[in-house]
Amino acid sequence: MTTPILRRLDDLRALRRAWMLKGETLGLVPTMGALHAGHLSLVKAAKAACDHVVVTIFVNPRQFNSPEDLASYPRTEHEDAEKLAPFGVDAIYVPDPDQIYPEGYATTVSLDGVTEVMEGPNRPGHFEGVATVVAKLFLQSCADQAFFGEKDYQQLMVVRRMARDLDIPIEVIGCPTVREASGLALSSRNMRLSPQAVERAGQLNPMMEAAAARLRAGDAYAPLEAGMRTRLQELGFDEVEYIDLRCAETLASLDRLDRPARMFVAAWLDGVRLIDNIAV
Ligand code: PAF
Numbered sequence: 001m002t003t004p005i006l007r008r009l010d011d012l013r014a015l016r017r018a019w020m021l022k023g024e025t026l027g028l029v030p031t032m033g034a035l036h037a038g039h040l041s042l043v044k045a046a047k048a049a050c051d052h053v054v055v056t057i058f059v060n061p062r063q064f065n066s067p068e069d070l071a072s073y074p075r076t077e078h079e080d081a082e083k084l085a086p087f088g089v090d091a092i093y094v095p096d097p098d099q100i101y102p103e104g105y106a107t108t109v110s111l112d113g114v115t116e117v118m119e120g121p122n123r124p125g126h127f128e129g130v131a132t133v134v135a136k137l138f139l140q141s142c143a144d145q146a147f148f149g150e151k152d153y154q155q156l157m158v159v160r161r162m163a164r165d166l167d168i169p170i171e172v173i174g175c176p177t178v179r180e181a182s183g184l185a186l187s188s189r190n191m192r193l194s195p196q197a198v199e200r201a202g203q204l205n206p207m208m209e210a211a212a213a214r215l216r217a218g219d220a221y222a223p224l225e226a227g228m229r230t231r232l233q234e235l236g237f238d239e240v241e242y243i244d245l246r247c248a249e250t251l252a253s254l255d256r257l258d259r260p261a262r263m264f265v266a267a268w269l270d271g272v273r274l275i276d277n278i279a280v
Helices: 009-020 037-049 069-073 077-087 128-139 149-164 188-192 197-199 204-216 223-235
Strands: 026-029 054-057 092-093 146-148 171-175 239-247 261-269 272-279
Touching: 009 054, 009 092, 026 037, 026 128, 037 054, 037 077, 037 146, 037 171, 037 239, 054 077, 054 261, 077 092, 092 197, 128 146, 128 149, 146 149, 149 171, 149 223, 149 272, 188 272, 204 223, 204 261, 204 272, 223 239
Parallel strands: 026 054, 026 146, 054 092, 146 171
Antiparallel strands: 239 261, 261 272
């Protein structure tokens, strides 16, 4: 069965209203398309938790830092719809650009705190773009729950904080990162890696897991971080933006494991920016 594709907010609202009148719940899976098994795991979680599921596909220009990155972002609506077909979602919302940013649009949602580290300073404006579009999708859909991958852990924290701060009545659910057998976190950007780069990228996650094991055994963080930087350079990574140990809740920087933490890495390989994070 083909899934209905909605391009206008009025059509999404009409569907939602009908479900609401029957007291039925809606799970939202916001995406920018180029769907992979990571996205599909969010769809599965939403299907298990909610009466209805809507997947959104919108390549949000406001969250890209460079015009080249925006232009080269994969747009694969037809393939995405085919991948979603077996899941029986109720609709795919692919809003026309004016349904999100109508003429004269002037509002930005911006957050302090969780946006001030890692991806924040490295991608100026990125989280404003994410928080703005996600706030709009939450308000447009009136969904009960929304599903996000832990792959973008900081984004998950930003979205959760935004919904709480703005009293948007939605529960933000984080789902585990889906990985290749090597440990490489699935990402739409992986499509741009050469086969050799995929192999090198596959070494990142095992390296992080090994460092996490040392932290759990009581090692200090600084020498482990230095070791990881050296190893990434040896593997041919062009630039390491950050390798951080942070509190899983507040994202405050840690120098040893004294509370539930996560380790985060952002590094460039073959002109592609890779990020990963794991629970420590
Ligand atoms: O993670 C993404 O794909 C995007 O940042 C999101 C949450 C769909 C907002 O555009």
